[in-house]
Amino acid sequence: MTKGITLEIPAKAEYLSLVRAVVVSAAGLDPAVEDQRIEDLRLAVSEATTNAIRAHANLGSDERITIRCGLGDDRIEVEVQDRGPGFNPEELKEVGPLNEPERLQYEGGFGIPLMRVLADEIQIDSADEGTTVQLVVYIPPSS
Amino acid sequence: MMLGITQKDKDGWVVLELSGEIDMATGPKLRQTIVHRVQDGDTKIVLDLSGVDFVDSTGLGVLIGGLKRTRSHGGDLRCVGLTEPLKEMFKLTGLDAILSKENKTPEDIEGFSHD
Numbered sequence: 001m002t003k004g005i006t007l008e009i010p011a012k013a014e015y016l017s018l019v020r021a022v023v024v025s026a027a028g029l030d031p032a033v034e035d036q037r038i039e040d041l042r043l044a045v046s047e048a049t050t051n052a053i054r055a056h057a058n059l060g061s062d063e064r065i066t067i068r069c070g071l072g073d074d075r076i077e078v079e080v081q082d083r084g085p086g087f088n089p090e091e092l093k094e095v096g097p098l099n100e101p102e103r104l105q106y107e108g109g110f111g112i113p114l115m116r117v118l119a120d121e122i123q124i125d126s127a128d129e130g131t132t133v134q135l136v137v138y139i140p141p142s143s
Numbered sequence: 144m145m146l147g148i149t150q151k152d153k154d155g156w157v158v159l160e161l162s163g164e165i166d167m168a169t170g171p172k173l174r175q176t177i178v179h180r181v182q183d184g185d186t187k188i189v190l191d192l193s194g195v196d197f198v199d200s201t202g203l204g205v206l207i208g209g210l211k212r213t214r215s216h217g218g219d220l221r222c223v224g225l226t227e228p229l230k231e232m233f234k235l236t237g238l239d240a241i242l243s244k245e246n247k248t249p250e251d252i253e254g255f256s257h258d
Contacts, residue, residue, distance in 0.1 A: 013168035020197070039228050046199045050167045106203035114200055117235055136152055 003029070004070035009049075011056030011065050011082070019049050026069045027076050032142050040118040041076060041137050048080040048133040055084025056129060075120075078135045086126040088112040099119055145169060147194070148176055157185045162194030165202030173202075177209040177220075186218025194225030203238060210242055223251065 004027055009015040027038045045067070051141045052065045066081040093111060115122055121136035146169035147162040157180050165173060180188060192198075198206075202221065206222065212222045222242055226232065233239040 013166070016166050016168055017164060042197070043199060043232065046166060046197075050199065083157065105205045108200070110200035110203055114232075114235065130240060 004068060006069075007067040008064045009067065011053045011059070013050075013053055016046055016049055016053070016088045020046050022037065023067070023069050023078060026071060027137075030071060031137060032139050033076065033137075034140070036109045037137050037139075040137070041078065044115045044118040044137075045078050045080065046123075046136050047115050048078075048135060050082065051111055051133070052080050052082035052108075052131070055082045057087075059083060072098050072139075074139050074141070076139065079132060080135075081130060082131040086131050089124045089126060093129075146172055148173065149158040149178070149225065150180075150209075152185075156189050158189045158191055160191045160194065162164060165195060166197065166199045167201045170201045170205040174205045177205075177212060181212050181216055181218070186211055186213045186216040188218065188220045190220065190222045191224045192222055192225070192229060194231065195226070198229055198232060199205045203232075203236060206238070206242060 005022065007019060007022055009019060020042050023040050024038055027033050027041055049065065056063060056065065063083045063122065065083075066077040066079075068077075068081075070077040070079075089112070112124075115133070115135065119135040120138045121134075123134040124136075127133045145163050146165060147160075148164075149160040151158040151160065151190065159173075159176065161173070177188060190206070190209075206220070210220045220242070222233075230239070233242070
């Protein structure tokens with residue numbers, strides 16, 4: 001990544017809008033990035049950061065969440081790193097489509113599926129000492 | 144950004160005009176408002192989302208919770224005024240099939256008077 005910024009935030013929901021605003025502003029620095037892709041990134045980063053805040057629920061308030069946003073020639077990479085207890089992405093419960101009546105029993109379960117749809121690449125590395133979610137959105141070549 | 148909620152009563156429906164963002168920080172405020180209105184017997188609720196700039200999965204959870212709560216009390220929850228990004232998100236999650244009509248304003252809902 002040739003350019004980038006790093007944010008460290010307390011694991012509190014009121015910082016979500018700040019994270020979104022910073023990532024959107026950073027992505028907007030490259031005029032080749034389409035508005036729709038910036039919206040995709042905005043939502044995907046919000047989902048990743050929300051999960052990170054939830055993962056910190058039982059940690060001390062000193063433990064911070066790190067968000068790194070890198071701008072390359074052909075991609076934007078955002079990494080959200082928490083210090084929570086980790087999880088196995090392979091063991092996530094499959095949730096069905098919302099138009100199935102039983103799906104309405106769950107109000108959650110959208111976050112990771114949404115990230116998978118919105119980002120061009122997603123990598124989730126999770127261990128006992130924390131989870132890192134890397135989201136990539138491609139930048140189209142300049143015409 | 145905060146979430147603004149203006150409450151109006153019209154033709155037997157409660158209209159909640161929302162502005163701002165619905166996420167983990169602001170979702171509880173909307174959830175509480177819906178819960179209180181249903182507790183008061185107002186089970187037909189319209190959410191006017193035309194002033195909402197952003198909804199994430201936590202916000203969707205609040206909408207689904209509101210839908211379940213109103214329907215379990217014999218009412219309903221409708222969404223109107225979806226912006227293009229919100230329409231896209233509703234489509235991605237399948238929420239459009241159960242929650243969203245193509246109504247642009249509360250007056251487009253059947254039974255609403257036009258004044």
